[in-house]
Amino acid sequence: MADSSDHGNRQRRRVLILGGGFAGIGAARKLKDADVDVVLVDRNDFHTFQPLLYQVATDLLDLSAVGHPLRDLFHDQPNVAVHQATVTGIDPDAREVQFEEMTPIGYDHLVLGLGAQVNFFGVKGAAEHAFPLYTLADAARLKEHILRKWEAADRDPALIADGALNIVIVGGGPTGVESAGALAELYHSNFADDYRGIPQDAAHLTLVEAGPVLFSMFKPDIRAYTGKALAKRDVDVLLGEIVASVEPTRVRLRSGTSLPAHTLVWGAGLQANAIVQSLGVELQKGRRVGVDPDLRVPEHPEIFAVGDAAWITDSETGDVLPQLGSVALQAGEQAGENIARLLAGRQTSPFRYHDKGTMATIGRASAVIQLRRGKTIKGKAASLAWGAVHLALLSTGEDRAKAVVDWTWAGFTHERSARITVPTSPTAEEPAAGKQPLARR
Numbered sequence: 001m002a003d004s005s006d007h008g009n010r011q012r013r014r015v016l017i018l019g020g021g022f023a024g025i026g027a028a029r030k031l032k033d034a035d036v037d038v039v040l041v042d043r044n045d046f047h048t049f050q051p052l053l054y055q056v057a058t059d060l061l062d063l064s065a066v067g068h069p070l071r072d073l074f075h076d077q078p079n080v081a082v083h084q085a086t087v088t089g090i091d092p093d094a095r096e097v098q099f100e101e102m103t104p105i106g107y108d109h110l111v112l113g114l115g116a117q118v119n120f121f122g123v124k125g126a127a128e129h130a131f132p133l134y135t136l137a138d139a140a141r142l143k144e145h146i147l148r149k150w151e152a153a154d155r156d157p158a159l160i161a162d163g164a165l166n167i168v169i170v171g172g173g174p175t176g177v178e179s180a181g182a183l184a185e186l187y188h189s190n191f192a193d194d195y196r197g198i199p200q201d202a203a204h205l206t207l208v209e210a211g212p213v214l215f216s217m218f219k220p221d222i223r224a225y226t227g228k229a230l231a232k233r234d235v236d237v238l239l240g241e242i243v244a245s246v247e248p249t250r251v252r253l254r255s256g257t258s259l260p261a262h263t264l265v266w267g268a269g270l271q272a273n274a275i276v277q278s279l280g281v282e283l284q285k286g287r288r289v290g291v292d293p294d295l296r297v298p299e300h301p302e303i304f305a306v307g308d309a310a311w312i313t314d315s316e317t318g319d320v321l322p323q324l325g326s327v328a329l330q331a332g333e334q335a336g337e338n339i340a341r342l343l344a345g346r347q348t349s350p351f352r353y354h355d356k357g358t359m360a361t362i363g364r365a366s367a368v369i370q371l372r373r374g375k376t377i378k379g380k381a382a383s384l385a386w387g388a389v390h391l392a393l394l395s396t397g398e399d400r401a402k403a404v405v406d407w408t409w410a411g412f413t414h415e416r417s418a419r420i421t422v423p424t425s426p427t428a429e430e431p432a433a434g435k436q437p438l439a440r441r
């Protein structure tokens with residue numbers, strides 16, 4: 001359906017949605033009954049449920065529980081067309097978007113929901129050797145890397161002393177803490193049984209945070225609980241330490257410490273998608289696009305920016321809203337609703353965020369929640385609430401069912417059935433006669 005010169009000729013007006021994340025899906029769904037063509041474009045043919053990526057990386061969930069086919073989400077919405085293509089630029093004056101794989105598409109209204117991307121802050125070697133956890137491919141890559149390291153150490157125990165099984169996790173926010181807790185449980189329960197010849201204390205998990213505390217966005221009682229929960233799982237926490245460089249088998253800190261580790265998980269920073277720069281407007285901190293209360297970009301009122309790519313101010317508190325799935329979904333829905341209003345000749349309305357609390361999970365039956373008015377919940381009760389809120393965010397009933405089955409099974413049995421690596425090329429499984437499979441780092 002790609003077209004390049006269609007502004008005057010189209011029968012119906014067109015809303016172009018960039019990104020099939022929480023924000024893009026929320027916007028498309030709210031346009032279900034609007035008299036408009038909706039075109040949603042994403043570089044992937046699936047929606048990624050980022051909050052559960054660490055569960056893919058630690059073998060608790062399968063890829064398909066966290067990535068859902070985008071086309072499947074709009075079977076009941078005939079006015080939506082989905083394309084898999086990579087956005088390369090936006091021309092707000094021509095009201096058109098360029099793609100790598102297809103001709104430009106014009107729009108009457110644009111919803112920019114391209115999310116964020118990893119920020120390595122220029123740390124030497126990070127782009128080459130670190131493992132970020134932002135896409136499904138990142139999670140699958142990390143999972144396979146860890147499994148291969150354990151198999152290699154099983155074959156050659158000398159690798160253990162070189163740090164083959166050690167993991168350094170960078171960032172004391174939710175991504176870093178959640179990953180550290182989940183990795184610790186994978187190591188101490190499943191791997192302890194899988195690799196009985198490798199001593200339990202041979203592998204070290206270290207969480208490195210540049211600031212003086214973990215979870216700086218939470219109240220002190222939650223921070224204290226988190227510190228204890230990580231200590232119980234044998235995660236070493238280094239505060240006030242900054243990663244200076246990442247090498248294939250070493251992580252060097254600015255303090256001079258060198259940590260032997262063949263794996264570094266990067267949970268330290270994000271910035272809005274680089275495509276936002278093509279809007280030609282002044283950007284806010286983290287490259288995010290500033291928007292009016294109704295989520296429109298002031299310089300281009302036909303463009304709505306939502307989700308992680310946007311700098312959205314809470315209309316009640318005046319605070320800038322965090323880059324969260326619930327903010328993205330609700331803002332996307334509001335953008336869709338506002339476009340439907342404009343198409344019907346009505347006024348837009350301002351975005352109001354319904355905050356269900358800030359939450360994170362550290363491990364089985366160990367989560368934390370801070371509600372809007374400051375009340376905190378910790379432990380098993382918080383874990384159940386975390387599950388309920390995240391199940392509600394999953395895009396379909398089928399995904400919810402899959403997640404419930406996997407979580408319940410893992411809860412009872414401590415099993416992680418996704419603990420396998422699958423060769424993706426025929427030669428990796430059956431090397432041709434006389435050929436050895438490629439060595440991996």
Ligand SMILES: Cc1cc2nc3c(=O)[nH]c(=O)nc-3n(C[C@H](O)[C@H](O)[C@H](O)COP(=O)(O)OP(=O)(O)OC[C@H]3O[C@@H](n4cnc5c(N)ncnc54)[C@H](O)[C@@H]3O)c2cc1C
Nearest residue numbers: 019021022023043050051086087115307308323324325328
């Ligand atoms: C590890 C992790 C854990 C998290 N945990 C939580 C949590 O517990 N609770 C919570 O509320 N939030 C959590 N978040 C944050 C939450 O996932 C994000 O805030 C949310 O996904 C943002 O939604 P979005 O639609 O703005 O962006 P995204 O979900 O990132 O969607 C952007 C979409 O744009 C597509 N895209 C990007 N670039 C291009 C391009 N050039 N061309 C075409 N398509 C493109 C991407 O493929 C993607 O589908 C977590 C995030 C991470 C990374």
